[in-house]
Amino acid sequence: xxAAMQEDLSxxxxxxxYRRLYPFKSLFTWLNHEHTPTKQFINREFAFTLAGDxxxxxxxxxxxxxxxxxxxxxxxxxxEIGPVYSARPRDRKTVRPTAFQPQLRELVFxxxxxxxxxxxxxxxxxxICARCWKFIAVAVRxxxxxxxxxxxxxxxxxxxSGRRGIHLWISDAEAMELTDEQRRAxxxxxxxxxxxxxxxxxxxxxxxxxxPLPPSLQAVVDSYLKFAFPDIILDDQNLFSVRERWEExxxxxxxxxxxxxxxxxxxxxxxxxSADKWxxxxxxxxxxxxxxxxxxxxxxxDIVLQYTYPRLDAEVSKHRNHLLKAPFCxxxxxxxxCVPVDPSDIDNFNPEAVPTVGQLLxxxxxxxxETEGEHHSDWEKTSLKPYVDMMDKHAQALMEExxxxxxxxxxxx
Amino acid sequence: xxxxxxxxPGQNTYASQVEKYSTLKYPHRLNFYDRPPLDDITIxxxxxxxxxxxxxxxxxxxxxxxxxxxxxxxxxxLKQSEHYLPLNSNTAKNKNIEAERRKDxxxxxxxxxxxxxxxxxxxxxxxxELALFKVRYESDDRAEREEFLQSRDFGWDAVDDAELxxxxxxxxxxSPPPMSQAGGKxxxxxxxxxxxxxxxxxxxxxxxxxGGMAYVPAREQSSIIFEEFQRSLEKSLQxxxxxxxxxxxxxxxxxxxxxxxQGFMAGISSEWSSAPEAAGDEITADMIxxxxxxxxxxxxxxxxxxLRRDKHLKHHGRLQYGLFLKVLGLSIxxxxxxxxxxxxxxxDDKFNKEYKYNIRHSYGLEGKRANYPARSCQQILTSDTPGxxxxxxxxxxxxSSENLQTGLLSMYSSQGLGASDLLEVMSYVKNGHYHVACTxxxxxxxxxxxxxxGDGVGNGExxxxxxxxxxxxxxLEKSSESVKVEGDGDVTMG
Ligand SMILES: [Zn+2]
Numbered sequence: 001x002x003a004a005m006q007e008d009l010s011x012x013x014x015x016x017x018y019r020r021l022y023p024f025k026s027l028f029t030w031l032n033h034e035h036t037p038t039k040q041f042i043n044r045e046f047a048f049t050l051a052g053d054x055x056x057x058x059x060x061x062x063x064x065x066x067x068x069x070x071x072x073x074x075x076x077x078x079x080e081i082g083p084v085y086s087a088r089p090r091d092r093k094t095v096r097p098t099a100f101q102p103q104l105r106e107l108v109f110x111x112x113x114x115x116x117x118x119x120x121x122x123x124x125x126x127x128i129c130a131r132c133w134k135f136i137a138v139a140v141r142x143x144x145x146x147x148x149x150x151x152x153x154x155x156x157x158x159x160x161s162g163r164r165g166i167h168l169w170i171s172d173a174e175a176m177e178l179t180d181e182q183r184r185a186x187x188x189x190x191x192x193x194x195x196x197x198x199x200x201x202x203x204x205x206x207x208x209x210x211x212p213l214p215p216s217l218q219a220v221v222d223s224y225l226k227f228a229f230p231d232i233i234l235d236d237q238n239l240f241s242v243r244e245r246w247e248e249x250x251x252x253x254x255x256x257x258x259x260x261x262x263x264x265x266x267x268x269x270x271x272x273x274s275a276d277k278w279x280x281x282x283x284x285x286x287x288x289x290x291x292x293x294x295x296x297x298x299x300x301x302d303i304v305l306q307y308t309y310p311r312l313d314a315e316v317s318k319h320r321n322h323l324l325k326a327p328f329c330x331x332x333x334x335x336x337x338c339v340p341v342d343p344s345d346i347d348n349f350n351p352e353a354v355p356t357v358g359q360l361l362x363x364x365x366x367x368x369x370e371t372e373g374e375h376h377s378d379w380e381k382t383s384l385k386p387y388v389d390m391m392d393k394h395a396q397a398l399m400e401e402x403x404x405x406x407x408x409x410x411x412x413x
Numbered sequence: 414x415x416x417x418x419x420x421x422p423g424q425n426t427y428a429s430q431v432e433k434y435s436t437l438k439y440p441h442r443l444n445f446y447d448r449p450p451l452d453d454i455t456i457x458x459x460x461x462x463x464x465x466x467x468x469x470x471x472x473x474x475x476x477x478x479x480x481x482x483x484x485x486x487x488x489x490x491l492k493q494s495e496h497y498l499p500l501n502s503n504t505a506k507n508k509n510i511e512a513e514r515r516k517d518x519x520x521x522x523x524x525x526x527x528x529x530x531x532x533x534x535x536x537x538x539x540x541x542e543l544a545l546f547k548v549r550y551e552s553d554d555r556a557e558r559e560e561f562l563q564s565r566d567f568g569w570d571a572v573d574d575a576e577l578x579x580x581x582x583x584x585x586x587x588s589p590p591p592m593s594q595a596g597g598k599x600x601x602x603x604x605x606x607x608x609x610x611x612x613x614x615x616x617x618x619x620x621x622x623x624g625g626m627a628y629v630p631a632r633e634q635s636s637i638i639f640e641e642f643q644r645s646l647e648k649s650l651q652x653x654x655x656x657x658x659x660x661x662x663x664x665x666x667x668x669x670x671x672x673x674x675q676g677f678m679a680g681i682s683s684e685w686s687s688a689p690e691a692a693g694d695e696i697t698a699d700m701i702x703x704x705x706x707x708x709x710x711x712x713x714x715x716x717x718x719x720l721r722r723d724k725h726l727k728h729h730g731r732l733q734y735g736l737f738l739k740v741l742g743l744s745i746x747x748x749x750x751x752x753x754x755x756x757x758x759x760x761d762d763k764f765n766k767e768y769k770y771n772i773r774h775s776y777g778l779e780g781k782r783a784n785y786p787a788r789s790c791q792q793i794l795t796s797d798t799p800g801x802x803x804x805x806x807x808x809x810x811x812x813s814s815e816n817l818q819t820g821l822l823s824m825y826s827s828q829g830l831g832a833s834d835l836l837e838v839m840s841y842v843k844n845g846h847y848h849v850a851c852t853x854x855x856x857x858x859x860x861x862x863x864x865x866x867g868d869g870v871g872n873g874e875x876x877x878x879x880x881x882x883x884x885x886x887x888x889l890e891k892s893s894e895s896v897k898v899e900g901d902g903d904v905t906m907g
Contacts, residue, residue: 098532151608152625174609174625185612189622205618207589214618215583 007335007356017357018071020378023388028064029395033402045082045089047323058089077332080323105320107175111139113164115311121237128164131236136166137346138228139310142220144343157394158341162331187317192309200251203306225308233307240274252303258284330357339387355383439514441561442502446521465497466520470541475875478846489873490548502554527673529653543643572603587621588630602631611636675795696742698751708886710879711808714824719804724758729797730805735775736787740880745776789878809847828858851876862889
């Protein structure tokens, strides 16, 4: 992304962004769930990263305006959101340590493209393109549908991380209240890919060697992964045309006749297209004897999972007091804004089309002649608008939820 | 809850209480401790119930520290329960079931008061109590357990037949029935609970989840119960904490609670019997050098060697060591001989004037004539922190890591402790489990007498008192001597 690399992120640019474009009001409503400030916002920790990598924790604010003022004054390169504590974070030194405990926090997930390096051929490390974004798109679909269906949560906000990943923030009341133990349990439920580089078989989800897949994973394979696998791994990435990669895959098969035959066959034609190799394997399994065949059928499902199931950064999700970059911050390397993403349209999302801070300020200069005073909603005149609207719509639903709960409480007596 | 009770101690005796509530008060052996004991409790009862329970919880905690398996922990806990907190089922004959259950009830609530006060204490207390509850649950009579479960509303809904049919495939895949039941036609019973109540089942993907509800097979219901026990205890401790300041008025309760929680922090639970050992166990001044080498825990070994080296011990050191020797069986006459000889550079006059009285005093022969017990590990660990010139205290806690390692090797290498054992011992020390470290040293140095890792000083028990250490060590020697004699006999006969 040569264009992005040259993005001007000088303090002046950042300050203009915070003053004129950053939607503080939307951020406030999303975190607060109501119009009047509650402890959900007031007791919330923000952490600022200042120029020179100075990290400033335990910032807290009473209103969106106060927050904007402070952000403009300190002009951080970015800021992160932490938990809601039992007291105001900025007062933490004046209260007893026992009275300063994390209490609430969105359930968050972080998916990063670097965890996919061993299964993508198009890019490596920090780089990302529309082709490898497909991995993220599958992850979003799987995670979004699983959490809604299995855990019953409704208020999910997906946010592009600005470079090569995506964050999920879940704001349902129960999700906010989860203890670390419960978060760990939920992450355990969602985690399928386990083990580092040296672990060949990274999927071990059956109970017993030949047990069925857990129903949640069977559903995911049936609805998404069995389509994503040929599409991404075989066609797009053509992963198994690389010797190292097909050998890795072959090791997932149990030692035996089928594996040996395929090894011999592909040794002679190492660059044979992935789809053709996959067909070779299916044919070989078809003609295997019945005992080997039934084992291999399960192995094929496990392979599909290993190559397409979302790879989660579990640590981020397990702890209530983990800090995560706020939506609408600017990525310090790319200059792109961390915008909300619509999961139902995830396949059409193009990370390279996300506006950069320079581009937005340019748009602004083209349409408005600067007037005196604050610029609360200048974003309306830029391509940031659809993203802020998405956030506002999401926050509206959260507020509606609170209103319903309150009405219920009023009626209950 | 205890407020009215401890204002008027002694008004009700234990026995009359038991009589009063002998029929209906505790229908179940298991208790969720939803309600505090409301009747009057004497301060003595208050303390006894708490100490005995604490002893049990401390053993459970040290079982975790020593990485015992669940089965081992269970055996240790059941054995300790028999001694300190027996809890029999309804079918038990000739047992005062009500009294046992009342003691269990009171002890739990007293300890809540002692352990609600810091996050660390709450966490450790909940973990140990939960383990105790699990041990009892697993060892409970099936029918009685069923009755107990029926008696309390756990807020679970049975899954109806329509849903069972609709999700039959998913339920079977998520929670496959055990092999023995596979193929059976009868539908298993399932309960529906919010997933947050069964995090351990969720983490391992052992339930079917739909819309935030976990479908838990009846055979996994213990998971829900344990989670519920933990959750409700955590909540109660927070509430207790809020109400605690009201207790500050009572000057007798607060020191007692401090003592209880300190003991738990040190991993120690109770006093070793301070009564001198049975007749025939009496020792003389001449025997002490030999005994120290073979049977003393490190704190006493260190005091003994300091005394030999400096020909003197400072006040707290004399107290810690002198009372230990008294309980070991050193008579007052022998004690005077021992200390007179040990202070070899001191004039008779000074000894008689300044030290003899104190020795007699510690034997209850002067002053208020109290029978002073020997210091327990808890006291040694938590009171009178030694200064740089002192020799008392617990080496595991009060020595630098370097001095501790050198000391361990020089004192115990002749009994089989090697440099390779240090890593393990030191790892306990680093985590603050001083008594576990001491217990491990006991095990290593008595391995030639058949003591294995995990045996502790007997029955898996940890060291809680220097006299317990020494006395078990001597018992082991005696029994191995008698084995030797028998062995010799065999050889002669053969
Ligand atoms: Zn790419």
